[in-house]
Amino acid sequence: MTGTQRIAPETPLVDVMDGCARWQIPIHEHGFIALTDVMPRLVPQGQTADFAIVQAARVSYGAGTKKVQEDRGLVRYLLRHRHTTPFEMVEFKFHIAMPIFVARQWIRHRTANVNEYSARYSVMPDQFYRPSADNVRKQSMANRQGGDEPIDVGTAEEFLAYLDRAQSLYGEYERLMGKGVSRELARIGLPVSVYTQWYWKCDLHNVMHFLSLRMDEHAQEEIRDYADAMYALIKPICPVAMEAFRDYRLNGLFLSGLEVEALRTGEALRTENKREQAEWEAKRKRLGL
Template structure:
């Protein structure tokens, strides 16, 4: 019995050592941007997505796709709907983003009209089919909220790149929710060591440019004057040392804020 126990303990120790070594290697590969090992893993998703969201999804041209055909089959009789409190307003500083929400009264009106539009579009589509109109033409007025389905096969490296972009706070909310579920509920369980490294070295990390490094170095040396001079040199500040409208400067200030630091100007 003691011998058997020792053998099992030895085997467990070997397995634990192997897991520890694999985790260290995976973290090294992720940290140093090696891609080939992650390209060896593949996964296939079966997704149901509204067409407007799918348009963004399919822009990632690194996967094999087999999509449901509304030319061959009748369109899926389901559409994405928007709750009254979920109508977002256009962002003023970002042409492709949103900020804040419409009021309850407007939201109720918008949701009611959305429901009416979707119902009417479907009725017209079904009517065309009953009249014998070809599916490829009958579908043309279906709203972008109509769901499509697809098989989406992708390797782990390109999947992580997709998730890095689509889990970002600047990504559209609808596709961000898909990405968050794919990442936290599927990839995290499929490849836990890879997911951990991905969060540590990509999602929750910060990359500094040469310009940012120079300003940060001046800051750590307590040389505020030099930091401001560099800000002027990089066209982040005007001649008076005041911030100019510059996206790169704003991004740097966000990075400083994440580190608990304030901009030197």
């Protein structure tokens, strides 16, 4: 067995986070999302983390590829053709503080590594999410899962008072722990607006999947605020991949077989389903038809 070969880089390496420990964006009154690490953290001078996508892709396409396609073209080709594994070569680690109702939606994304604050071990913070009075949203009529325009001022105030009552239970939480109730039980009386924190590590392919679902207008506004901030944090780290993501995923449009047929024939959508018809109308509008 031979010894380890330590090979110096051909070009000096630079830190994609400019030597910073974290890049952080505050969200709402108590929350934040911070980028704390990236792989690759060091890249050849003049490059970005897009470098790792191209490096991996060239293993599959062979040495001749570079002459045929420039790096940017290759990344865009990979994304368009859903050749996804090269995007898994870039990883991000985030530290996030968010209300529990946002964390519940977030945790459904199973392809990340997560380590969360333990409310059995530690005391929950006295921090709760409270929307501003002009962002108390009415129930949407079109989307059973969604909020819509702001509700009238009187009802908004009533809603905030209801939140305040729930959040004032924090005093009881502290008092009962003081009397010896375990932290693991005392916490269960707190509302889902209370804040938690976690470290969340995920590769770029799955981050893009997360962003495409959670930056979408159908996602709840509160988690969308985090997704928008995540996008802003990683954009300068791998600008080429994120440009391709914007062009081919975020601003793209999926058409069903029935929609393609309607587009081709100029006839109505061949379905009785009202919801599908409404979705087709929305797509037609986006297409300027």
